[in-house]
Amino acid sequence: MGLTFKSFNYLPGFSCLGGDCEDTCCKDWDIWFDQSHYQLLADTAEQKGSELTKKINTHILIDNSNQETGSELRYARLKLEKDGSCPFLLNDGWCELHREFGEQPLSNVCAYFPRVLSRQGNTIELSGALSCPEMVRQCLFGENNVELIEVKSSILPRPDDYPLTRELNLPADNFYYDNFVDVRDVLIKFAGLEGFPLISRLYFMASFANRLGLFYHLEAETADNLLANELKQASSLSMLERMDDYVSKFDSTEPVAIIVVQAVLQLRMQQFSHEKYSQVIKRIFSHYGELMTKQSQVPGKEEVLPAEELWQQFTRQRVSIDELFSEELENCFSRYIINCLYREWFITMPDLFTYVHMLIIRLAILRFLVYSHPDIYQLAQEIKHRDGSVKEDEKKLFRNYLVDVVYKNSRAIDHNTAFLQVVYDAIHEQQMMTFEYSLPFIKF
Ligand code: SF4
Structure with missing residues (x-):
């Protein structure tokens, strides 16, 4: 049977900005060639008599330790320049190998x-x-x-040669895997339910994952009836309305979520002090420190800001920014969640609840950064002091700030499995990997 390709609407038209990109990915990244693409590149360069052959031999190094263990995927590694940039990155922001040889012999990461x-x-x-x-x-x-x-597969850079990040053969003869698509469809439906506020949608997801946790996980025996019943219940409007009502009335004064978010960001800043993401975090905490010093005499230079005060200041900023941009932000955050649900499969974790809970915590971190960003806050203040109406150029500026936060957050947190594992371990150790702790992060 043939394969069907599916994609988000925005992907077929995606095109790399090259030299116009604000933060090229051809820098600081660990790039590996698999054996076949390395060979294709070396052969193509040699057949063409290209001057790049010498440069390829000097900068793309076969990893002998991997050869010994027979690794075909991590066959050769790109040696970056001292400043972390790719040696094949041209001044105009394009790739020398791509320009000379096309996409075929590039590494999977570079091509895709x-x-x-x-x-x-x-x-x-x-x-x-x-x-x-x-x-x-x-x-x-x-x-x-x-x-x-x-x-159509023709939208791919190499339609007959593409890397799969993950694969699932169906049927898999495993209750957890075989029902993955149906369960994920429910999560995606919840995340996109525009008739409810985002916090309620997140609660639907967490509650659903929590209920399924009893009988639906990697080690679970088949429980078709229980699962069918939960999938059916998931469309019950009256149940969703009851949960929505509950969420709207939940009012936690405990700043538990902000303690976790602050700790995660502080840790990131300590471990990777020179990265751009850490500069954003530093600006945010300095900004809060200054505001607190002005308003309550709390010393602003303390390494960890007092949680109660931080929570109050953060809440003030969130309300103020939401007055102007809540619709746009709800839209963006739900798209972020839906994108995550497709891009990162929950079955890579042993149970659904852990996946959803971690996703909600990640969203809380992202929301903290967006609502705390000094430039976004200042923009909102300026608009409100003028007449409260957002002009087109201000909307554009707001979106630019948002893009900046989201992509940096993705590079530092979302796509960093080692760091996510540290966050997971900390949450687990504090016994916060439970449904009881979902709501404070949801209502963040
Ligand atoms: S991050 Fe990389 S792929 Fe994306 S636009 Fe910039 S250079 Fe292109």
Whole structure:
């Protein structure tokens, strides 16, 4: 049976900005060639008598330790320049290898980033990595971006040669895997339910994941009836309305979520003090520190800001920014969640609740950064002091700030499995990996 390709509406038209990109991905990244593409590149360069042959031999190094272990995927590694840039990156922002030889012999990452391909059964799903600023723009602000549409494989850079990030053969003879698509469809439906506020939609997701946790996980025995019942219940409007009512009335004064978010960001800043993301975090905490010093005599230079005060200041900023941009932000955050649900499969984790809970915590971190960003806050203040109406150029500026935060957050947190594992371990250790703790992060 043939394969069907599906993609978000914004992906077929995606095009790398090259020299116009605000933060090229051809820098600081660990790039590996698999054996076949390395060989193709070396052969093509030699056959063409290209002057690049010498440069390829000097800068793309076969990894002997991998050869010994027989790794074909990590066969040769790109040696970056001292400043972290790719030696093949030209001054105009384009790739020398791409220009000389086309896409065929490039490494999978270079040919495909920021596209992500996943195969389940006979369907190949194409989604986008939000660590690329241009992909963020397309994903958050493009039209009809919440469902996958059928596309032709010709939209791919190499239609007959594409890397799969993950694969699932169906049927898999495993209750967890075999029902993955149906369960994920429910999560995606919840995330896109525009008739409810985002916080309620997140609560629907967490509650659903929590209920399923009893009988639906990697080690679970088949429980078709229980699952069918939950999938049916998921469309019950009266149940959703009851949950929506509950969420709207939940009012936690405990700043538990902000304690976690602050700790995660502080840790990131300590571990990677020179990265651009850390500069954003530093600006945010300095900004809060200054505001607190002015308003309550709390010393602003303390390493960790007092949680109660931080929570109050953050809440003030969130309300103020939401007065102008809540619709836009709800839209963007739900697209972010839907993109994550397609790009990162929950079955890569042993149970659904852990996946959803971690996703909600990640969204809380992102929301903290957006609502705390000094430039976004200042823009909102200026608009409100004038007449409260957002002009086109201000909307554009707001979107630029948003793109900046989202792609940097994706590079530092979302696509950094080692760091996410640290966050997971900390949450687990604090015994916060429970449904009881979902709501404070949801209502963040
Ligand atoms: S980050 Fe995106 S737009 Fe920028 S150079 Fe990389 S692929 Fe192109």
